[in-house]
Amino acid sequence: MRDKPVIMLVEDDEFAADLAQEALNGDYTVQHAASGEEALVALQSSTPHLVLLDVSMPGMSGYDVCREIRNNLQHSELPVIFLSGMVGADERLAGYEAGGDDYLLKPMVPGELRNKVARVLKIRDEQATLKTELSGAFATALTAMSSAAEVGAVLRFLRASFACTNYEAIAREVLRVTQGHGLDCSVQLRGEQGAVARNAEGPCSPLEESVLTNMANQGRTVDFGTRTSFSYPGATIIVRNMPKEDPDRYGRMKDNLALLAEGADERVTSLDGEYRLSQQQAALKRLIDGTRETLHEIDKQRHSQRQATSRIFSDFRITLERSMLSMGLKEIQERELAELAQHAVEQALSLYNADSTSDAHMAELLKQLNQA
Structure with missing residues (x-):
């Protein structure tokens, strides 16, 4: 069964107090205090849902009591309805300045009293609900902003990684992100150009590096003790202080660090591809240079051979x-022999002259090699 709301009635007039209690007892639990001082003492050990406060009392006035209530952090939002035989503009203004929620004219009409109490309590309930919803919305907004900032850090890493030309530079960018989140991390990058292992202080110790190497084969995301590792073929990140005390942030961090490790792995793969291409280009250049020198030498030898043959x-x-x-040959014999020799010489030289097409091909090939 739901407990009745508690109403504190601060009234020095016994008749008025009895009337109010009779009107409220069916729906509320009424606590009576005969003076402002007595009410403040009672509030030290209890927190009612609403205070009905007489304005004119011996000692502290209702306005003074209301100010004390508002100055107390524990009761600063406690609803207060003033009771007074005078409800003019001045009295209402004084009640408002003191921090009251409503005013009720004395002598009290039971129905009006119940309606005002119910209305003020409903308003405070709605305010409390709105405050809770606002707090929840604010917390959600903060979480969303935090999440956006964390994802933004990963995106900035991806952009920065495009400018990284070696594993060391990638590792430094990874650690820049993790340090920005207050995480104590180590990172290892592995590829065709070797391996690099670093933490915030510099190169990892041999033992730390061996742990990174071992975790590379244990799975994408592994929790071990207070640590968590994130691994891809070319990258492993180990975090020593994951925020497990904050489940929401812990979940976000796991997602974002997995993305960070994957991004580092992709950049390592890209660097290795660039490295292979540069090696192939270097090998091709050496081949072109060697071929050009060989063809130059062959061309020189052919020219030399042609000149030597002609001589x-x-x-x-x-x-x-x-x-x-000196052979005593007849003139006709000498002429025939000379013609035979001349014909043989011309045939031999024609072989070199017919090779002009090959010379043109050789010249064009050398031109292209020089341009390459």
Whole structure:
């Protein structure tokens, strides 16, 4: 059964107090205090839902009591309805300035009293509900802003990683993100160009590096003790102080750190691809340079051979002509022999002259190699 709301009635007039209690007892639990001082003492040990406060009392007035209530953090939002035989504009203004919620004219009419009490309590309930909803909305907004900031840090890492030209630079960017979240981390990056392991202080110790290497084969996300590891083929991040005391942030951190590790892994893969391409380009350049030098040498040798062959035939013709003078040959025989020798020389030289197409191809190939 739901407890009745508690009403504190502060009234020095016994008749008025009895009348109010009779009007309220069916729906409320009424606590009576005969003076303002007595009411303040009672409030030290109890918190009613509403205070009915007589304005004119010996000692502290109702206005003074209301001010004391408003100055007390525990009761600062406690609803107060003033009771007074005078409810003019001045009295209402004084009650408002003292912190009251409503005014009720004495002598009290039971029905009006019940209606005012019910209305003020309903308003305070609605205010409490709105306050709770506002607090929830504010907390949700803060969570959303925190989540956006955390995801934004990962996105900034991805942008920054495009400018990283080695594993060390990627590791520094990873640690920049984790330190921004207040996390104590180590990171290892592995690829075709070796491995790098770092923490916030610098290179990891051999033991720490061995743990990173071991966790690389244990799964994408692994909790062990107070630590959590996030691993991909080319990257492992170990966090030593995950915020497990805050389940919401812990969940967000796990998601974002997994994205961070995946992004680092992708950049390592990209760097390795760039490295392979540069190696292939270097090998191709060496091949082109070597081929160009070889073809230059072949071209020089062919020119030298052509010149040497031409000299040999020229010397042969001169030697043959001298020899024919001492051989006692008839003129017709000398002419026939000279023609045979000349024909053989021309045929041999024509082989070199017919090779002009090959020379053009060789020249074009050398031109292209020089441009490459």
